[in-house]
Amino acid sequence: MEEAAELSNYLPLSYKSPKEQEYIAFLWESFETNYIHGKFQFAFLAYHMLTMSFVYFNIWQIKQTRPDDFENAMIGFNKDVEKELLAATSPFTFWRINESSVMRFFKLIGCDNSKIGSYAALVKERNDTAHTNGNIFFSTQTALDNKITEVLRIVAEIQNHSATIIEHCFREFLLHNHDPETREYADAADQIREVLIHANYLSQKDVEICLKFDINTFANEAEFPNIKLLFDAFVDLYSVDET
Template identity: 40%
Template sequence: MDEALELGAYLPQSLANASEQAYLDFLWSAFQTNYQSERYEFASLAFHLLYMSFVSFSIWQIRLARPDPFAMAMVGFRSDEEGSLMDCESPFKFYDRLKESQIFRFLKLIGCTNQQVGEFAKFVRRRNKIAHPTGTVFFNDRAAIDAEIADMMKEVGNIEAHMEPVILELYQRFLADRADEELWSFAVPGDEVTANLVHANYMSAADLAYCRAFDIESLRDEPGFEAKLALHQSLVALYPPDEIDDAA
C-alpha cells in the first residue's frame, strides 16, 4: 500500500477542474477501499486507471512543450484524429480519440525507446485480461498486487526521469511569458504560479521538484528578472521539498 501511495507525488498537486479532481479522488478511494478489503482484483483496476492518468498528464505536458514534434508524431493517424488530438481541452480527452496502447507512442518524443514504450504499455494488456470475464482471479493475495504495483511504479519513475527536460521547458516558458508583471493574470505571484503553471500544466510534486531546482540566477541578465524571481520564490514557498526531492 505504501508504495502505491507514492504515485500521488507524480499526479497533479491540485486541479482547477473540480470534476477532474473528484475523479482522481474517487480512484484513490476505490483503490484504498478495495485493497484494505482484500479485493485486490478491483484494487488493481483502480490503480491502473491512476497509472494511465499519470501517463495522460505526461502526454499533455509533451504536447504543450513540443507542439510541432507532437503533431509530427501523429503521422499515420486519420486526419480527423490528428486535429482532435491537438484540440483536446483536457488530458482525459485523449482516450476519446485513441486506444490506450496508442498513447504511449508519444513518449518517444522524450527519448524513450521502443523497448521502453513496450514496458510502459504492458500493463494495458494485463488490465484487459482482468477486465474481461475469464473465470480466473489474477490477484489472489497481497503479495501479487504489491509486485504489480512495484513494477508499475518503476515505470512511473522511468517516465518521470525522461520528462525533466519537458518540465523545464514549460517552466522557463512560463517565466519568460511573465517578464512584465502588468501582463500577469493575477496580482499575487503565488496565484499566478498556481493557476498558470501548476493547474494549466497539470504539475505534480515530482514536476515541481524540477522547477524548484532550476537555476533562477541564470536569468539575471534577462529582461524582467525581478518578476521572474518573484514567481520562482513563490513557487519554492508554496510547494516546498518533500520525499520526491529526498529520493532524487
Template identity: 45%
Template structure:
C-alpha cells in the same frame, strides 16, 4: 500500499476543474477500499486508471512543450482524430481518440526507446486480462498486487526521469510568459502560479521538484529578472515543505 501511495506525488497538485479532481479522488478511494477489503482485482483496476492518468498528464505536458514533435507523431492518424488530439482541452480527452496502448508511442518524443515503451504499455495487456470475464482471479493475494504496483511505480519513475527536460522547458516558458506581460494576469503570485502553471500544465510535486532545480540565472539579462526570481522564490516558499515531506 505505501508504494502505491507514492504515485500521488506524481499526480497534479490540483486540477483545472472540480470534476477532474473528484474523478482522481474517486479512483484513489476505489483503490484503497478494495485493497484494504482484500478485493485486489478491483484495486488493481483502479490503480491502473491512476497510472494511465499519470501517463496522460505527461503526454499533455509533451504536447505543450514539444508541439511540433507532437504534430509529427500524429502522422498516420485520421485527420479528425489528429485535430481532436491537438485541440483537446484536457488530458483525459486523449483517450477518446487513442487506445490505451497507442498513447505510449508519444513517450518516444522524450527519448524512450521501443523497448522502454513496451515496458510502459505491458500493464495494459495485463489489465485487459482481468477486465473481461475469464473465470480466473488474477490478483488473488496481497503479494501479487504489491509486486504489480512495484513494477508499475518503477516505470512511473522511469517516465518522470525522461520528462525532466520537458518539465524544465515548461517551467522556463511559464517564467518568461509571466515576466513578459505588462502586468501579471492575477492579483497575487500564488494565483499566477496556481492557474498558469499548476492548473494549466497539470503539475505534480515531482514536477515542482524539477522546477525548483531550474537555473533562473539563464535569464539574468531579462529586464524583469527580478520578477522571475520572485516567482521562483514564491514557488519554493509554497511547495518546498511538501517536497521535503515526500523526499523524507
C-alpha cells in the same frame, strides 16, 4: 498500501475542473476499498486507471510544450481522432486512443521502443485482468504489491524522461510572467498557482524539478530582478524544509 500512495506525487496538485478531480478521487477510493477488503484484482484495475491518468497528464504536457512535435507524432492516426486530439481541452481526451498506442508519444521525450514496449505490457495485463476469462490474476496482497512496485518503477522512469518538458514549461513561465503589470494576477502566488501549477497540471514531482531550476541562466536578461522575484516566490511556496 502505503507504497501505492506514492503515485499521488506524480498526479496533478490541482485540476482544471471539479469533474476531473472527482474522477481521480473516485479511482483512489475504489482502489483503497477493494484493497482493504481483499478484492485485489479490482484494486489493480483502479490503480491501472490512476496510472493511465498519469500517462495522459504527461502526454498533455508534451502537447502543450511541444505542439509541433506532438502533431507530427500523430501521423498514422485516424484523421478524426487526430483532429479531436489537436482541439482537446482535457488530458482525458487521450482515452480515444488505444492505451498501448498512446504510449508511443513518449518517444518525444526520449523513451526507446524497448521502454515503450514495457509500458504497453501493463496495458495487456490490464486487458487480461478485465476480461471474463475465469482467472484471478491478483488473488493475494503480495501479488498486487509486487505489481504496484513495478508500476511505480515505470512511472518514475517516465517522470525522469519528462524533466526536459517540465524545465521548458517552467522557464517559459518565468520568462513571460514576471511583470505584475501585465500578467493575469498581480500577486505572484496567485499567478504561480493558476498559470503554472493549475494550467499545466503540475504534480509534486514536477514541482521538485522546477525547484532545481538554475535561475542564473537568466542572469543576462534585462528583467532578471523581476524574474528572480517570481522564482523566489515559487521557492517560498513549494520548497520543503528537510531539517
